[in-house]
Amino acid sequence: MRRNSRVVRIGGVKIGGAYPIAVQSMTKTDTRNVSETVSQISELEDAGCEIIRVAVPDREAAEAIKEIKKRIRIPLIADIHFDPRLAMLSILNGADKIRLNPSNIEDKEWIEKIARLANERNVPIRVGANLGSFRKKPDNVIFALVSTVLNEIRILNDANFDNIVVSIKTSDVLQTIAANRKIAEVIDYPIHLGVTEAGPLEESLIKSSAGIGVLLMEGIGDTIRYSISDKPIKEVEAAFTLLKSLHLRERGITIVSCPTCGRCEIDLFSLVKRVKKDFGNVKVPVKVAIMGCVVNGPGEAKDADIGIAGGKKSGVIFKKGKIIKTVSEENLYSEFKKELEKLIEEKSNSS
Ligand code: SF4
DSSP states (O other): OOOOOOOEEETTEEESTTSOOEEEEEOOSOTTOHHHHHHHHHHHHHTTOOEEEEEOOSHHHHHHHHHHHHTOSSOEEEEOOSOHHHHHHHHHTTOSEEEOOGGGOOOHHHHHHHHHHHHHHTOOEEEEEEGGGOSSOOSSHHHHHHHHHHHHHHHHHHTTOOOEEEEEEOSOHHHHHHHHHHHHHHOOSOEEEOOTTOOSHHHHHHHHHHHHHHHHHTTOOSEEOOOOSSOHHHHHHHHHHHHHHTTSOOOSEEEEEOOOOTTOOSOHHHHHHHHHHHHTTOOSOEEEEEESSTTTHHHHHHHSSEEEEEOSSEEEEEETTEEEEEEEHHHHHHHHHHHHHHHHHHHHHHO
16 A cells, blocks of 8 residues: 655645656756757656756756756756755756755755745755765664654754655665665655666666565655666656556556567567557557467457467457457568557547
């Protein structure tokens, strides 16, 4: 069962409570370069990204938020470290949320100023702990992470601020799980999940899915981000694949395809690649099965909205549980594509 967290509004997106688990990513451009940043955000919006974070290392980046905000549709989080002036400026320039650790700000008057402005504008603040930010590795990592977050919350609460989201991240899957379980027991603020610095694509997909997946299945987590040393669009695609596979969200194409074996007599891998390439940006939920032979093929293909079961240099196309045609391998993809396009149109019209 989903943990009962408070609802927090980030621009037009609500998180926490029973709201859908939101998908986040972070731009990898120089925020000061408005056109590159906006173009990366637009690509992420098309892929389904619901909240975007940008780094704000200096004044120019904080100023750029104003122009970026005019040209994007999703809420923007300003990621700030140490400098309270950048937090104030980012809020004034339209940031929908701030990522900031108040314990990094020595002058407590600044914290009060930020809290006052954020309250006035209904801008939440995400506080967090990241193992990488400890100068020395603590003896008890979980305790140190949880107490750090509780301390950040206390500083904001003392400044009369309660519109908070929390996150605890480490690059270790088990630590991330243990620390989030612990913090989820003692606070009711929404939790942003991620395995941080999770590495290149293949490694991160596995580590992040293991860490985030376990927590989501325990009802913990209100927004997620895959951290991947690769294009940010991969983060969004991975996040949706996880949420779909846990039946927490529905979006776009879900491909059921077999690994193939000695029974397969069609080029199944290229069919799968072509479906992914041509239909990867579809928004309506569609389950597609691409199966190599008659052993499991017809069963899976019938269970999907549409599917192929391979035969001898040919394939049978199924739609909504019924065989609609048998096609030679040469024409298999073009015929399948036509049927899939028709199906997507039908689904879009009825949604
Ligand atoms: S569906 Fe057929 S080709 Fe694919 S793995 Fe199973 S037995 Fe092999």
